[in-house]
Amino acid sequence: MKEDVTRFLAYxxxxxxxxxxxxxxxxxxxxxLASFVEGDASEHGLIPSWANFSRQQMLSYLLNxxxxxxxxxTKARKIAAxxxxxxxxxxxxxxxxxxxxNVGSPNVGRSLPKPxxxxxxxxxxxxxxxxxxxxxxxxxxxxxxxxxSGMRVSELMSLNLGDVDxxxxxxxxxxxxxKERLIPIYRRAALAVEExxxxxxxxLARNDEEKALFLNRR
Numbered sequence: 001m002k003e004d005v006t007r008f009l010a011y012x013x014x015x016x017x018x019x020x021x022x023x024x025x026x027x028x029x030x031x032x033l034a035s036f037v038e039g040d041a042s043e044h045g046l047i048p049s050w051a052n053f054s055r056q057q058m059l060s061y062l063l064n065x066x067x068x069x070x071x072x073x074t075k076a077r078k079i080a081a082x083x084x085x086x087x088x089x090x091x092x093x094x095x096x097x098x099x100x101x102n103v104g105s106p107n108v109g110r111s112l113p114k115p116x117x118x119x120x121x122x123x124x125x126x127x128x129x130x131x132x133x134x135x136x137x138x139x140x141x142x143x144x145x146x147x148x149s150g151m152r153v154s155e156l157m158s159l160n161l162g163d164v165d166x167x168x169x170x171x172x173x174x175x176x177x178x179k180e181r182l183i184p185i186y187r188r189a190a191l192a193v194e195e196x197x198x199x200x201x202x203x204l205a206r207n208d209e210e211k212a213l214f215l216n217r218r
Contacts (some may be wrong), residue, residue: 027080134200141196148189159213
């Protein structure tokens, strides 16, 4: 049984290019599964074998995981490891039936993002001062605009000249589905963009036809 796990890990490493940390997680999860199979076989007087592991025993394994009070994400990972392993075993001709077929996994909800504290934002906005002058003004304008508007980074990078209102009251951006949004911004962010446009962007632009708002030296 351990030889099969070793072969599977070699496949993940060589064929799939999985990282060392991921392989360690698979090894841990599949070793736990193997121990369960061995213990279950011992209780019934059978020789431990992946071929003798049925769907019903897989459900027993899930129950065993529930009894250990693992976090939902941990249980989902262990089940995913088992599914990948048995799929590999069937593909290799080691098994004829996959005991994890039609076995569900727990729903893993998305955790809400943690907002930055005021001090963290302040330190973030201070970082551009460590860069060369042109990049500093550009990055400060980008960070101030992000903080003021709450737009996505992809939306920020797609801004063109004229998308920031000349009066400094709002920024125009295209979101998902090419839906245009007008987002109010505070004066400090508008001033940072204005300073970038006057003192940095002209030196970064390769030609007068460039429409992108934020540029690098290339």
